[in-house]
Amino acid sequence: MTTKNTSETSALPDPQRAPREFLEALFATAVRSAQPLHAMAAHLPAPPRGRTVVIGAGKAGASMAQAVEALWPADAPLSGLVVTRYHHVPERAAGLAQRIEVVEASHPVPDAAGMQAAERILALVQGLTADDLVLCLISGGGSSLLTLPAEGLTLEDKQRINRQLLESGADIAEMNCVRKHLSRIKGGRLAAACAPAQVVTLTISDVPGDDPATIASGPTVADAGSCADALAIIDRLKIELPDSVRAQLHSGALETPKPGDAVFHGHQLAVISAPQQALEAAAAQARAAGINAYVLSDEIEGESREVGRVHAALARAVARAGGAFNPFQPPCVLLSGGETTVTVRPRAAGAAKGRGGRAGEFCLGLAQALQCQQRVWALAADTDGIDGVENNAGALVTPDTLARAQAQGLSVRDHLDRNDAWSFFDGLGDLVVTGPTFTNVNDFRALLILGADS
16 A cells, blocks of 8 residues: 555544554654644744845755745745755645745755755845844755855765765764865854844754754854864765865864854754654654553664664564563554664665665564564654655555565565665555655654554
C-alpha cells in the first residue's frame, strides 16, 4: 500500500483494526503540529519605523513566508526573498497577496539557482539602517539551498563536497561545521551583512538539540566552531580541497563570527517549532485513543540501520514481556525523533546506485531485527515528506514484512548492502508517500505494540 495525502488526514483509525492507518494518522498529527502558521503569531515582532525585509532559506521557507504574509499588518511595508526546495511551495490561500518573493533551488546538493538566491539575499540587506528590520526565516535544508562558495571554491567544488559529506556518515553538526567555513553567507556571516538593521530570526528546528547555530548552518547565528575544527573533519573524511582553500583554513582566514561579536548585538531568535513538540502532539493523540505513548527521545543519532535494530530490541522486549518487567506497557506506541545517518557502501563496478534515505534504511534494520515479531507495526518517515532524494517520506514495517519479502524474492540483507530501502519497500507496497509537507522537524518514528505475546 502507498499512503497518499498523509499530511491532510485528521481522523484517528482504530489501532487494533487498522494499525497502519493509525500510524499514518500519528505521523499526520506530528506534521500538522509543525506547520508554520500554527506557531508563527506568538513570535512575530512589531513592524519597525523603517522597512521590513524578509529573507530566508529551507524546506519550510515558502510556508513560513506565507505565514508572515498572512499575519503581518496589511498597511505595514513588507518585502523580501526566501529560497526553498523545488516543489516545496504550497498553494496560496485565496486573497493572500504575495509580498515576499519565493524562489526554488536544489536540495540536498546545491545548484546555480541556490547560489543566485544567496547572492540576491545578500544584496537585499545592503544599505539598511537601524530603523529597519530583517526578518530571517530559517528551516532545515537551508544549508544547500543558501549556497555561496568561499573565495577559491566553485559551485562544482561545493557540489562535490556536499555529496561526499552526505555519503560519509557524518552527523549534521559535522557537515554544517564544514559548510559554514566554506561559505560567504553561513555561520553568522548573513547577520554581519545585515548591520546595522535589527535582526529577528525565526526558525523551525530539524536538528538534535534544536541548536540554532546548526539549523541550516546558522546564517544569522554566532558560530562557536573554528577553521581548525572544519579542517579536522575534512581530513578525517578525506574530502579533497583546492590548495588555496586548505591554506585559508590553516591560516584562519575563513573564520566565522563568534559569540560575543558586536554584529549580533540586539539580535533576537526564536525556535517556533521543534521535533519534541511534534512527538508530543502524536503522543497526545495516541493517548486519546487509549494507547499508552512513550516519547523515547527527539535527539537520537547514529547509523540508521543500527538505530532500527535498537528500536526492534525494545519492541520485542515489550511484545514478549508486556508490562510485568518493562516500563512500557502495551498496547503502546514508542515514539522517537532525531537525525540518523546513512553511510553509503561501496558499489561493485557497474552496479546501480541504491535508492532510499535514512527513514527507509531504519525500517530495513528494524524489520531484519524484529524477526517477524507478532503484533508490532512501525512507521518511520521524514517530516518534510521526502526521505533522502526519493518520492517517499518513509516506509511501514508490519509483522509479515519479512514473509512477504521472501515470497517476492526480496532480501533485507541485499538491500541493506546496496543502501536500497526504496526498492525493497516499493516492492512490498509499503512506501509512505505524502509529497512535500512544507515543514521540517526531522525524523519521525513510531512503533505500535498491540499487547504482549501469550
